[in-house]
Amino acid sequence: MSAAPLHSRTPPPDVFRPRLALRRRLGAAFAAFCLLLTLGALGVLFVLLAQVLLAGWPWVSRKFIANMPSVLTPEQAGMKSAIYGTLWLAVLTGLFSVPVGLGAAIYLEEYAGRSRLARFIQFNIANLAGVPSIVYGMLGLAVFVRWLRCDRSVLSGALTMSLLVLPVIIIASREALAAVPSSIRQAAFALGATRWQTVRHHVLPAALPGMMTGIILALSRGIGETAPLILIGALSYVPFVPGGPLSDYPLTSTGLRQWLSTALFDQFTVMPIQIYDWVARPQPEFHHLAAAGIIVLLGVLLGMNATAVAIRAWQQRRRT
Amino acid sequence: MTGAADTSPGLRRSGFAPMFELRAPAATLPPREPIICTEALTIQYGHFAAVKNVSLAIPPCQVTAIIGPSGCGKSTLLRAMNRMNDFVRNMQVTGRILYRGLDVYGPGCDPVELRRRVGMVFQKPNPFPKSVFKNVAWAPVINGYRGKVAELVEQSLRRAALWDEVKDKLHDSALDLSGGQQQRLCIARAIALQPDVLLMDEPCSALDPIATARIEDLIDQLKSEYTVVLVTHNMQQAARVSDRTAFMYLGELIEVNDTNAIFTRPGNPRTQDYITGRFG
Amino acid sequence: MLRGALRKAREAAIHGLLLICAAVSIVTTVAIIAVLLSESAGFFKQVSPLDFFLGTRWAPLLEPRSFGVLPLICGTFLVAGGALLVAVPAGLATAVFLSEYAPNWFRQVAKPVLEILAGIPTVVYGYFALVFVTPHVLKPLWPQTEIFNAASAAIVVGIMTLPTICSLCDDALRAVPRSLREAAYALSATKLEVSTRIVLPGALSGVVAAVLLALARAIGETMAVALAAGMTPKLTLNPLESIQTMTAYIVQVSMGDTPAGTLEYQTIFSVGSTLFAITLAVNLIAHRVLRRFREVYE
Numbered sequence: 001m002s003a004a005p006l007h008s009r010t011p012p013p014d015v016f017r018p019r020l021a022l023r024r025r026l027g028a029a030f031a032a033f034c035l036l037l038t039l040g041a042l043g044v045l046f047v048l049l050a051q052v053l054l055a056g057w058p059w060v061s062r063k064f065i066a067n068m069p070s071v072l073t074p075e076q077a078g079m080k081s082a083i084y085g086t087l088w089l090a091v092l093t094g095l096f097s098v099p100v101g102l103g104a105a106i107y108l109e110e111y112a113g114r115s116r117l118a119r120f121i122q123f124n125i126a127n128l129a130g131v132p133s134i135v136y137g138m139l140g141l142a143v144f145v146r147w148l149r150c151d152r153s154v155l156s157g158a159l160t161m162s163l164l165v166l167p168v169i170i171i172a173s174r175e176a177l178a179a180v181p182s183s184i185r186q187a188a189f190a191l192g193a194t195r196w197q198t199v200r201h202h203v204l205p206a207a208l209p210g211m212m213t214g215i216i217l218a219l220s221r222g223i224g225e226t227a228p229l230i231l232i233g234a235l236s237y238v239p240f241v242p243g244g245p246l247s248d249y250p251l252t253s254t255g256l257r258q259w260l261s262t263a264l265f266d267q268f269t270v271m272p273i274q275i276y277d278w279v280a281r282p283q284p285e286f287h288h289l290a291a292a293g294i295i296v297l298l299g300v301l302l303g304m305n306a307t308a309v310a311i312r313a314w315q316q317r318r319r320t
Numbered sequence: 321m322t323g324a325a326d327t328s329p330g331l332r333r334s335g336f337a338p339m340f341e342l343r344a345p346a347a348t349l350p351p352r353e354p355i356i357c358t359e360a361l362t363i364q365y366g367h368f369a370a371v372k373n374v375s376l377a378i379p380p381c382q383v384t385a386i387i388g389p390s391g392c393g394k395s396t397l398l399r400a401m402n403r404m405n406d407f408v409r410n411m412q413v414t415g416r417i418l419y420r421g422l423d424v425y426g427p428g429c430d431p432v433e434l435r436r437r438v439g440m441v442f443q444k445p446n447p448f449p450k451s452v453f454k455n456v457a458w459a460p461v462i463n464g465y466r467g468k469v470a471e472l473v474e475q476s477l478r479r480a481a482l483w484d485e486v487k488d489k490l491h492d493s494a495l496d497l498s499g500g501q502q503q504r505l506c507i508a509r510a511i512a513l514q515p516d517v518l519l520m521d522e523p524c525s526a527l528d529p530i531a532t533a534r535i536e537d538l539i540d541q542l543k544s545e546y547t548v549v550l551v552t553h554n555m556q557q558a559a560r561v562s563d564r565t566a567f568m569y570l571g572e573l574i575e576v577n578d579t580n581a582i583f584t585r586p587g588n589p590r591t592q593d594y595i596t597g598r599f600g
Numbered sequence: 601m602l603r604g605a606l607r608k609a610r611e612a613a614i615h616g617l618l619l620i621c622a623a624v625s626i627v628t629t630v631a632i633i634a635v636l637l638s639e640s641a642g643f644f645k646q647v648s649p650l651d652f653f654l655g656t657r658w659a660p661l662l663e664p665r666s667f668g669v670l671p672l673i674c675g676t677f678l679v680a681g682g683a684l685l686v687a688v689p690a691g692l693a694t695a696v697f698l699s700e701y702a703p704n705w706f707r708q709v710a711k712p713v714l715e716i717l718a719g720i721p722t723v724v725y726g727y728f729a730l731v732f733v734t735p736h737v738l739k740p741l742w743p744q745t746e747i748f749n750a751a752s753a754a755i756v757v758g759i760m761t762l763p764t765i766c767s768l769c770d771d772a773l774r775a776v777p778r779s780l781r782e783a784a785y786a787l788s789a790t791k792l793e794v795s796t797r798i799v800l801p802g803a804l805s806g807v808v809a810a811v812l813l814a815l816a817r818a819i820g821e822t823m824a825v826a827l828a829a830g831m832t833p834k835l836t837l838n839p840l841e842s843i844q845t846m847t848a849y850i851v852q853v854s855m856g857d858t859p860a861g862t863l864e865y866q867t868i869f870s871v872g873s874t875l876f877a878i879t880l881a882v883n884l885i886a887h888r889v890l891r892r893f894r895e896v897y898e
Contacts, residue, residue, distance in 0.1 A: 015514065017464035018788070020433055027792035034697035037690045041766075042713045044759050051732045052724070103621030111615060112622070125625050130813070130883040131876065132820025134847050135632060137854075138872045142635040146860055163628050170625070194607065196614045224721030227822035227847065231854045231868075272723045272823070279727045279827055287731055294724050305719065404786060436788035446779040448798060458797075459787035506783070513788060 052298070056291025064292055068239040069274060074285040079293055082274035084241035085154070085234075086223055086300075088263065089270055092158030093165065093222055098215055100162070101169030105211075108170070109177040110199050129167040136164040137231030145232050152233030153265040154242050160228050165218040172214020176207040209315035216308040220301050226272040237277065238269040271297045355380040355517060355547050356401055356438075361415035363396055365408065370396040372571040373415070378517070383539060383548040385562035385579070387555055389599065393571040394551045398519050400424075401549065402438040403431040419517075436463060439510035443522040445502035447494035447509070452477075452486050455494045455505055456512050463513065472512055480508035481538050500531025507538065517547045524557065536561050555595060559583050567591045636876060639869030646863055652870065658833035658849075660867050661856075667867070669874060671833035675750065675843035676875075679825055680818035682754025682839055683761060687818075688811055690758075691765030698766070699773050700795050718763035726827030729756040734828070738840070748830025748842035756828060757821050761814040768813065772806025773799055775897045805893040812886035816879045822847040846875045 067078025104121075112118035140160030150156040180203050188198040243263025249255040271293060278290035354377035363371040371393040378384050386394040399405040400417060403424060417424040424434060447455050456473045465472060473490075477483040482504040486497070494505055503523060510518060520539070524532040539548055539561050552558050558565050559579060566576035567588075575588045586592045593599060644652070647667045655668015694714075698707055729752040738745045738752055745751070776799045784794045800807075830842030831852050844852075850868050858864045 015466050016436070016460070017466060018433065018436065019464055020430060020790075023432075023790045023792070027790050030792050030796075031697070031701050034693040034701065037693035038697045038702075038710065041690050041694050041717075041759075041762055042710055045713055045717050047732070048720070048724070048728050051728060055731070100621045100624050103618045104625060107615075107618035107622040111618060121622050121625060124629055126887065127880070127883065128625060128628060130816060130879065131632070132822070132847065132879055134820065134822050134850055135636075135872060135876050138850075138869060139628070139632050139635055141854075141868070142639065143631060166625065166628070194611050196611055220719065224719075224723075226721070226723055227851060230851055233854070272721055275723045275727065276823060276827065279723070279730060287727075290727055291731075294727060297721065298724070301719065301721070305716075402786065404782065407782075407785070432788055432790055435786055440786040442779065442782065442786075444779060446777075446783040448780065448783065449802060459789065462793055462797075463788055509783075509787065 052291050052294050055288055056293070056295045059288045059292035060295050065296065069237065069277075070239070071237065074283070074289055077289055079271065079274055079296060081238045081241050082269050082271045082293070083296070085238070085268040086270045088154050088242050088268065089157050089161060089229075090219055090223055092154065092264075093161040094215070094219055096158060097162035097165050097169055097218075101166050101215075101218075102173055102211065104166075104170045105173035105177060106199060106204075109174050110195065110203065125167045125170055129171065133164055133225050134227040134231065136160055137228030139163065140228060140232045151265065152235070152267050154268045155264045156232045157229050157234055157268065157270075160232055161222045161225065164225065164228060165222045168218040168221060169215055172218065173207070173211045176210025176214060177203060179210060180206045209311050209318075213308045213312050213315075216304050216311075220304040220308075223270075223304075224272060224297070224301065226270075226276055229270055229273060230276075233267075234269055234273055235267055238267060240266075242266040242268050271300075353380070354378050355420060356549070357418045358397070358400075359416045359418065361397070361400065361413070361417060363393075363400055363405070364412045364414075366410050369571055371400070374568070374571075374573040376566055376573055376576060378547060378549055379564065380547045381543060381545075382563040383543045383550055383561055384564045384566065385550045385552055385558035386566045386568060387552060387558045387594075388568035389594065390553060391570075392568045394568050395521055397568070398521055398549060398551045399440075401517075401519055402435050402440055404435075404440060406431060436513050437515050438517045438519060439513060439515035440519045440521065441503070441506050441510055441523050444526045445499060445506050447497075447502050447505050449493065449495055451491045452494050452497070452505060453490040456509050459509065460512050476508040476512040477505075479511055479542070480504045481534065481541075482508055498531070500527050500534060503527060503531070503535060504538065507535070507542075511542075511546070515546065517549065518542065520548060520550045522551055522553065525553070532557075555583075567594060569594070632876070636869055636873040639866050640873045642861075643863070643866035643870040646866075647870075656835050658844075660864055661853075669846075669871060671835045672844060672846045672849055672871060673874070674835050674837075675829065675833065676819055676845040676847070678750045678837065678839060678843060679753045679757060679821075679829060679845055680815055682751060683757035683818040683821075684811060684815060686755055686758025687762045687765050687814055691762045691810075691814075692769050692807065694762070694766045695769035695773060696795060696800075699770055700791065700799075714763040714766055717759065720760075722760065722821065722823040723827070725756040725760055726824040729753060729824060729828035742840055745840045746830070746842050748828065748832075749840050750829050750843050751839035753825045753829035753845075754839060756824050757818050760821065760824065761817050764817065765810050765814045768810035769803070769807050772803035772810065772893065775806060775893070776802040777897065805889050805896075809886045809890035809893060812882055812889065816882040816886065819882065820847065820875065820879050822851060826851045846871050850875075 063076075064078045065083065066080055067076060068080050069082070070077040104125075108118055108121060112121070137160060140156055140163070144150045144156040144159050145152060150159070184202050184206060185198055188202045193201070243259050243266055249259045275290050275293040275297065278286040278293065281287075356378040358374055358376045361371055361374045361376075362369060374393075374397060376397075386397065388394050396405060400413065401419075401424070405411055413425055416426075419429075419434065419438060422429055448458065450458070453470075453473055456476050457469050460472055461469060474483060474487075477486060482501060485501060486505075489496075494502065497505060503526075507518075507523075524535050527535070536557065539550065542548055543563070550558070550562060562579045564576065565579045565582040567574045567582065567586075567590075569590055575582065575586060575591045577587070582591065583595060586595060652667050652669050654670065655666060656670050657666040657668050658671045659666045694710075698710055702710070730747075733752040733755055734745060734747060734749065737755075738749065780798055780802060781794055784798045789797075825845050826848040829845060829848060831844050831848060832842045833844040833849065834841065836843065850871055853864060853868055858868075
């Protein structure tokens with residue numbers, strides 16, 4: 001079939017029926033549909049917060065934070081042991097995971113290049129980040145609680161949680177390190193610095209705010225985790241804090257060492273587990289306690305995330 | 321302002337009196353009547369004026385080339401003609417662009433309908449990741465083509481001088497074609513909508529010389545049916561292919577004339593400098 | 601001379617130390633696999649794999665004992681599938697809206713809200729499911745809903761995974777090159793047609809990867825499901841009934857007193873291995889799809 005001759009074209013009737021009005025209306029309907037779903041998704045947050053605040057705010061008080069949990073008298077119950085447990089856990093987890101995580105990130109980003117080993121480790125870390133947290137609990141149960149005989153202690157919990165947050169810390173720290181422009185490294189090398197000197201004096205300081213943000217976010221994730229700690233035996237009814245009150249011990253170095261060694265191997269609970277215990281009970285007072293506990297937990301997480309955001313904002317301002 | 325002008329229900333938004341009647345072919349417009357005409361057009365991105373006070377008339381059924389050094393605003397001007405730079409935020413347009421007498425940025429003009437009549441071919445070939453056939457057929461189907469789509473596809477591919485090369489590969493992916501073939505496919509795709517005007521934004525700059533030559537031949541053939549506005553940084557191409565040439569520099573329209581006149585007896589010294597290669 | 605040698609030794613030591621840090625991750629993976637395999641081996645010595653993987657009754661703690669894991673797997677996928685039904689349309693629609701339609705200020709508000717939704721601990725979602733979703737959303741619509749049911753867990757897990765899907769889909773939509781959108785607009789297409797017929801199909805494998813990653817997360821979700829869906833293993837497709845997922849079972853056993861070495865203790869690891877294998881498979885497929893998607897656009 002040959003095309004119409006190019007030089008004698010007769011005017012064609014309008015061969016298109018664009019139906020623009022219909023298409024525009026469909027477009028508007030689609031946009032409205034997407035908007036509806038978006039508002040629904042975002043609105044859930046407000047519904048959730050409203051529910052929690054309405055149910056729990058009247059129960060949040062100084063007494064609530066200072067008291068131990070009580071099964072028989074829910075009005076007197078508090079979260080003291082859970083708060084202390086979370087604090088102990090967070091500090092210990094940070095102590096274990098941050099150095100190892102930073103070291104791994106520095107190795108992968110600054111030393112390893114693109115060797116087979118480096119790519120394998122990277123693939124490995126990406127997979128570990130996707131493993132359900134409960135599997136880490138099983139790991140902790142078998143290795144730390146049973147094999148190393150640390151039993152159901154804060155130490156076991158911290159070691160388990162360190163393994164859990166390690167991939168997150170490594171990934172975030174690597175991003176922070178990668179964001180440091182290579183010109184800084186080149187300049188340091190050109191002046192005769194060794195690799196470690198370059199990293200320690202030039203790269204790390206530049207990457208530090210990003211790393212801190214990543215660490216804070218990783219730890220805040222760890223604080224919200226429950227399942228691995230249940231597996232390693234953190235109990236849900238713990239009316240004491242790890243190590244007991246510091247005032248029970250003499251204020252000497254041996255006294256402190258005693259306190260530390262008792263505390264590390266003491267049983268414990270954390271805020272999410274306490275909340276879980278309260279939610280699982282049928283009486284409505286415990287649901288109010290749970291809501292109050294959620295308010296405290298969310299408050300802590302909000303504080304940590306706000307700090308991370310502030311650091312990031314400060315870093316961006318410093319850059320521009 | 322003009323006598324013969326056309327509209328169809330789609331080009332005007334509802335509620336406005338029709339300014340045109342059913343589409344009259346460009347070849348029947350009075351010879352001196354421009355099909356696209358800008359009046360004191362200024363386009364600003366924030367504080368930067370990319371196009372300054374340009375008044376340019378595009379005559380129908382001819383190839384008009386816009387030349388100038390990079391950054392002179394020719395692409396911005398071209399994209400304004402079919403409102404493709406609506407998608408750039410922070411842009412202000414003052415002055416008018418008239419397509420067949422209708423203010424393109426006015427309330428009576430629907431950009432989607434405008435783009436059906438004023439098509440565009442881009443610098444880098446951008447076929448959809450679909451088959452050759454679907455690339456050409458996509459737009460007509462969406463716009464409710466009343467005839468047989470397969471015939472339209474073949475007709476467009478023939479007009480774009482691509483049919484012989486792809487007639488056995490119609491359902492293979494368009495991304496398997498060479499660069500020159502992809503660009504001709506993009507031209508076929510644009511032609512399939514039977515536009516009035518074809519805007520071409522440096523269509524050969526990403527292609528090798530042989531593919532470029534083929535497309536230049538194609539442009540020469542296209543001008544009997546379509547009005548072509550060609551932006552190019554290649555002066556020789558403008559000299560070869562176009563009937564009228566406009567020279568822009570730093571956002572301003574310096575000179576516009578028949579191509580022969582521009583290249584042999586340029587009126588403005590800056591045009592002279594550019595053509596002789598003093599700057600570029 | 602000596603200073604040079606000393607410096608070299610120090611550099612080597614630091615290099616070694618950092619390598620050890622990186623190797624911890626390998627040790628972790630090896631340890632996970634070793635633990636799961638060894639304890640499961642002990643389990644499968646006493647319970648035949650056929651009974652485990654094909655059995656339809658899960659009653660490891662009550663007499664008569666039965667170790668068929670299918671009810672747990674069924675419960676897990678019921679919740680995970682339901683979660684995807686909630687999260688994928690809403691997440692995709694949100695991503696499309698935020699990238700194609702929303703003005704800047706809306707995006708500035710929506711992004712933090714989504715991040716907060718993603719950061720809320722799962723126990724809070726469990727509380728929300730039990731105290732709000734079941735009594736105030738599900739029961740009014742379907743009065744036969746039990747207190748513990750799969751639907752509330754699915755809804756809540758869906759909300760949890762929605763931010764992930766939204767941000768991954770957003771990345772996928774952005775990866776579609778601008779030139780394709782421009783070509784479509786220049787061909788007289790409306791925004792709807794460009795979004796749904798050009799951009800979305802172009803981003804399809806990215807979207808698929810997002811869905812798979814969300815599926816893996818939903819399968820591994822523990823506390824919200826343990827609170828909302830109940831502890832009754834059952835082979836059912838009715839979302840209004842109480843069921844038990846693999847993760848909820850593991851939590852249930854751990855909260856009781858199970859001495860090490862017993863069969864109940866080993867069920868933790870056999871069920872855990874199954875869970876681990878499923879999530880690993882889904883994650884690997886997701887990453888493969890994502891990698892191929894990125895290759896196309898880079």
